[in-house]
Amino acid sequence: MFSLSSSPSSQFSASNLQGLLEENLALLKQELPVIYEIDSALVESACRDLETEIESISQGLAGCLELLLPCEVEVDLRSEKLGLSGRLDRLAQGCVPCIIRTGRAPEAGVWKTDRIMLSGYALLLGEKEKRHVPFGLVEYARQGLIRRVEIGLPQEPAEPVDWPLVQPVPDTLDYDQWLGYTPAELYSELRTHPQGKGAEADFGRPGWMTLRAYSMGMIANWGAHHIDIAHWGLGLEETGPVRIRGRAAFPKRRLWDVHGSLDMKLTYANGTVLHIADDTVYPNGVRFVGEKGWIFCGRGSVKTLSNDPGAGGKHGRWRPLEASARALIEGEVEHRLPRNPGNHHRIWLESIRTRQPTHILPESAHRTTTACILAFTAMNLKRGLEWDPAAERFVGDEEANATLARPERAPYGVRNALRRAGRAGG
Template identity: 35%
Template sequence: MKNIKSESRRRFLKQSAAAAGFLLGAPTILKAETLGNSKKASANSRIGIGFIGTGLIAKGHLISFPGMRDVQAVAACDVRRSSLDDALEKLASRGATSVHATAYSEEIIQNPDVDVVCISTPDHWHAALAIEAMKAGKDVYVEKPMTLTIEEGKAVLAAEQKYGRILQVGSQQRSTAHFRIAANLVRNGLIGDVKEVYCRLRNFPQPPENEPVVPVPEGFDYDRWLGPTPFYEYTEHRVWGKFGNGWRCYWDYGNRKFGDWGAHHFDIVQWALDRDHTGPVEFIPKGYNGSEYHHYRYADGITVWRDKKPDYDHMIRFIGTKGEVHVSRGQIETLPVDLRRTRFGPNDIQVYESTNHRANFLESVKSRKPTICPASVGHRSGTICQLGAIAERTGRAIKWDPKAEQIIGDAEAQAMQDRPRRKGYELPTV
């Protein structure tokens, strides 16, 4: 990871200290009484958590993790001082009144009081941070998609296995009842043989053209935010954190809607079809040979369509030879209708059950048993998103060997399994 110029670093820390009123520099050790919650576990038995990235997607983590009985908020970092200050206020509202605050992830990862890290940065930083944290002996909760590229996914999985760490990808739909019911219905053959699946992703706008270059705001380390991606002069839209816009619209920092909603819905398709260990074999972009919709196929012919209609106002539609399952967040419908009331017994297939994604992570940290969405799952689901993006960007069909994990017969597309990284931001070795 890149060494930050000392003067820039000192200036940021000084400004952050003045703005937030928190001690920056040496790690601050939290005492149990600091949190003011007599129902909390004792300090010695609690899990110290550090937050890396405190922007939009992190807000739920900043509220939920510190509210859990066995968790102690220890540290937080963000390259944008305003986001860090907001995070410190949220943590204080949960009783964490003394937190080590910094702009730099190294200080979180090397902090001996941090047992686990929660990574909520833009996608292009996920892999490097997860690998560095696991090398340092930390367990990792990393937002979805787990990585930006296929080769990064292989590296994160290798790190999880080599260092014996616990990793949870933030694909929280696996920890909700309706998606679990859908997976069980499909796995048990109650809609017959699945032939097609429709997934609703919708679209992002294109990045604005000729957006004015403006000065980098004070308290924002823009170079660090860019990290391994190409350098561009600063524009506001490029770094804007918004679910339907901003940095998510740029190929440099994500895989647009494939890495956004695709990372959720394609993950559920993998789960329901029992394909977490493998993947599709062909990806066809919209417009290729007249195709009206982007789609991909598994070796047995099951086809998954992006934004095909009708979806009956649901996020995912499983179509089988004997029925259908339509599922979204908070609702499920089936054809026949009675299927959704199915009760599964000990002789039925039942997928891994988790009712709280963050709690599942913490339970695994303590038990050392795999989470519901470990690196192996995050990598395979992420690969589908990344291959879909490669097909869209090249405008041609992509053949994929899920066993060798290589694109077949297309050297240009195969090179896109990874991306160049700026000097000083090389991917950590495993």
């Protein structure tokens, strides 16, 4: 019954909490006998007993609130021996939100602006990728004007036809916390994580990657990597498409509900078109098509999951780096795209040392995932969409704008966390 939510979490010290508790207790003493038919002497006696415990309660409550409000609490790292003092930097390891407003959480202050932030998109960061996308061969004069980028994505496995839609929740799983802010759903193992057989753990592809509550299918699972490369090569890291068109197929049983085959076109303000299709149309990878020829780049043999396809996918006709003419991918170029050498951790640690920003900032990562979400929204609404990348809203389309945020099941979710931290939830 105590009202603590009106105060920002930075004020939740033990002493401040003690004052808040005393104010609330005095209010209860006055209002309870009026609201309920309770003997006022009994209320006063109970309040006197509680007054002696307020100090210890406030000390314990302050620690609990720090755990409940991680968005506001800043972790300090201090070492007299090493001479360290300050707040921590963050490495976001491949975070792909399903909601555009959630992708803006870093800009809402979840990360402090004076901290080094790196979004870990493996294809753009991997040490081997300096061979796959060689320092700006795509964007500049050697390739000429680029008006089309072709992106091929692998497909999700087929939805099982005989797997039960409902199963008992395992004793080892807290299913409510697993669901988090998403709507309550009946449990099925192939919608969550493989449980394994006996003592053997199964770390294969999890079923949640095929549910739109947590994922968007291959348009994001692989699309985030390839669209990130396309944005980087075209210099479009801080904007997005203005027109989205296309189609996709969806499972019929609804055990899973993300797309299967797809054919999407994202058009940018400068006229460039990203044509994204499954690997029955294009090889797995990114092909930049320009006036003077084309360059294809792919992931090579790098795998995150055991069933990840290599470059070229089932087509297999192109190597991780291929071009219409060898001259397009050999020799030096006058301009180089900004990048840091090395893998995720080397880039991140070097930026921490120099205090210079990494080349994959929250804005760039947000624009990549936004493009994935826009394509997913269009295929679900089954119609074309117009998008304003500056305002980050659909143009004259309230049905589409309603998808920019989702209801969050309390107490979970970004907006609920921001509200608890005394910030606007958005």
